[in-house]
Amino acid sequence: MNLTPVRIAVAGAALALAACAAQSPRTAKEAAPVLSQPRTTEHRGDDDLLSGGLGLAGLRAIAPPAFADAEHPTPAELRRRALWSNWRGIADLAPGGGYGELYGAIAPAPGREFSALATVAGARQPHRVLVQVPDNFDAAKRCVVVTASSGSRGIYGSIAVAGAWGLPKGCAVAYTDKGAGTDYFDLDAGQGMRADGTVGARGDDLAFEPATTSATGVAFKHAHSQDNPEADWGRHVKQAAQFALQSLDTAFPDAAPFTFDNTRVIAVGISNGGGAVLRAAELDGDWLDAVVAGEPNVFVEGARPLYDYTTQAALLMPCALLHLQNLPQPPLAAQSVPMWTQRCAALKAAGVIDGADTAAQARSAYEAMKSSGWTDQALRAGALSVGFDLWRAVAVTYASAYGRYGFDEMPCGNRYSALGTDFTPRPAMAAERAAWWSDASGIPPGAGVHIVEANPTAPLVTLQCLRDLWTGEGADAARVKQGVAETRAGLPREGLPVVVIHGTDDGLIPPAFSSAPYVRAAQTAGRDVRYWQVRNAQHFDAFLGLPDYGARYLPLLPYVYQALDRVSAHLDGHGALPADAVIETTPRGAGKALAPSNLAMP
Template identity: 70%
Template structure:
């Protein structure tokens, strides 16, 4: 199987947008909303009640009915498939409602394959409108410099008999709606409330020169206002963002972010449904689910003390355990070696491949007297460190989109707790010109950051400025040295990585892990496999599905060649949630571990249930 990745992100997005629409699912009639609760008076907390309610601030409540809804802001499947994002009436001053609609559009398209023939809405998943209310606020962990966003969606048809709360964390570094296609799409139609956290990352960018950032409602505000993120050091120019510049190393606290989001979900339920209050961990079923970084976050939540979680489902989790490889380790390795190695798999070469391969020889990472020998050596080195051919083929997507460098630059700053403007290896973040030189951001760009950003540049008008732009492998070599070196800067980053190490889940807690065996961004061999081994050795109740022909990015399956060769992972995450739900309702045991032998749909063919080979 050969996959030739496209050469520009814009081309990929354009192709996805061109894949136009099916009928929108009919919206159920909304019952009359229940009145919101008045602020509660102080009283002893019931057993299992949230412990950190005082840690929530800047709450905002909004209603979403009558052409609007919780899942898609009224866009439905047709609107989410639209070629262009929902427009702003005033590009430099969008309203909170416009920003929310556009953020949902961007996050659905960044996570799910919504293209016709991809199966969403007919083979799996639903985008039926779910009316209800949203409660959102800033939450702060004790000792943290910066808050994380939390959001609770309460459907009008909340199931009072089941009292279910799904808690989730955004994938990647995405904003607060970054798990809408994962947790919201499954939980809201079932009558569950859903609580979200951006886990200390997100799209609350801050313009250092203009001293402007993002309010809770997504609009821009000044430094003297309540902002979702304002760096402690805010001098100079360029762009700061929370994942890189909070100085909190948020990944070390992902599990606590998830639990605090669940606590906020219970608080929101108490306010939204006072007739049914109190909602506590003791009387409300809480299920945690996430994918990618969100999957890692819910696994970190699974290790926390207390009987507050009923079950956990983690898809393609970025999780690091003792004896395994950390994301930063294999990311910096891939950033250096993979561009040189990919032609060995019949994949196209990057334009500067000869210079990149030569630089590897000069750094002592590989040997080879000519380009062909160097490519073979780079390929062999990746194989020796655990990369499979399947992971390398899918990893070519990250080479094409410069994702390895983006991850390495951001995570180096986060792990080292660097302030804005102090990023290691000569990198910084700013709006950029076509030649990648820094410039000032425009008012329209700033206004759209919260809705359009993915939480990690490049994207949404923000790029990476490289002090060694003419020889990018020099900066990559510096980033790699932070993982493997022994100087003070390396020790600083390595200490941050060590703080992210996961432990086994609490005994007796059902945990379901799903991972694609073609994952080229977070290979299962480096993450899920060692985590599951650790958990089972500790006696934890963990089930593991390994899915053939599934890679990391469902969203890219709208591109015909990817869709022909790869399958989406979301159907398996939804199925695992269904199995967990049935188990908790007394409907039998969870299925056994499985290596799922799937069948790609092929070029031009729609996805069928048989392609997925879902375990019975």
């Protein structure tokens, strides 16, 4: 391939941008990250950057891309399957949901990937960084979109957010798993994940190796790195951006150096990734040009942190939901009501709630949640997290992460393992282990890994223990609270454009506990933060394929893409930044395809 015209264009752009930079130099105070295990791979033809060649039809397939050898998948097979898993975990790709029709696209994006392990100062374990450089990289604009995975997902956990928007526009896209991800470690076999996602033995340059050597079960980075990675989310994002500049130097040596002076950097993320880019916004230096944060898990002074409202929901929400009518389905009432009724009775017996019968007990639990800031909209949408046991999953992982516990010292007697047909712990099988990197979400249960409780026949004991780590006293509670305090966010840099988007019906990260207090604090301090509140949007676009959820709720991704469009245009000198807005949407209803009128795009 003849790169001469490209090199000439890049060099010319570099000179022009350097001239602009000379007028207003930008600063970046942190040193470049220390990297290990760098890899470069090419992705063209039937293995592109955005979908691994699957396209929209392949991503919609019910079954994941198969491995030729289930126990020994190749790096290419793992990558394609990880893309399939992460697209489906974030976006609503169902027919009629609007993706690829009203918003978004999954056109082939050929190019190269640069990946490595990076470590923030003081951390025990590295985080993954990856940069996708499309062949249509726009040399005249030098654009980098930097992002962090949502939830605890692996390195492709923001492909549907940042990759889908940035790659078609000729931007390089930089990712970090922000110290979480799917680098699981099998303590029974002494095996974990290599940089390419394949399985290797302890000492074989793995992406995560726990300090524990004598325990049995499955360890993973978010819960067991002993780093409290959430405290460093902002630094993870910045190191991904720095790695992007280094990767561009390698990709286009004749146009080097790529620097924060001459390269536009926009940060975007949703959920935990949204919290991560807001944490990046507060770092010293004017290295960022703009930030777009969707449904962010962010904690500011005076707000409720995730661990507080998660443990309350894990304990009380199953009972409280019996007080509400017209809950979305699933969970199915026939299966849920008996279990939720038992929870009410157990809470009453433990003295947590009042009430002589189930109705009164449900009202007591409901009023406790309402008095602490939960809205009816958040409670209804939160039924999904109850049905999928997500509250307990988050509480168990985050208690370990915040307290910096090792695998064999996790609070409340919890640990993780594969389970046999009798629900007792067993060693993982080779085929299960081989698929963890591509299939797992970063927080069990899932991908064949389960939570093992010390009191499996008395689940309320575990939930109360986890709750007491926030509401109680003692060494373990102090340890967890200290970890939570380390995650408190500061204000974004003065003059940095920030757009926050949140669904008013979010039942996992209610805006009253996250976005609203963050925006209020930032705007009060005079920071340039804009806030879109989207009616009838909850937390999980991916679950809108469920008929009742699709009928009731709207996707948030189109608003994230729109905010990125508006911010990018503003940086180009075309139009003002988005104004604050409460966006009055219209649900599409049962059996109907999403239409532009439903979104009411501002």
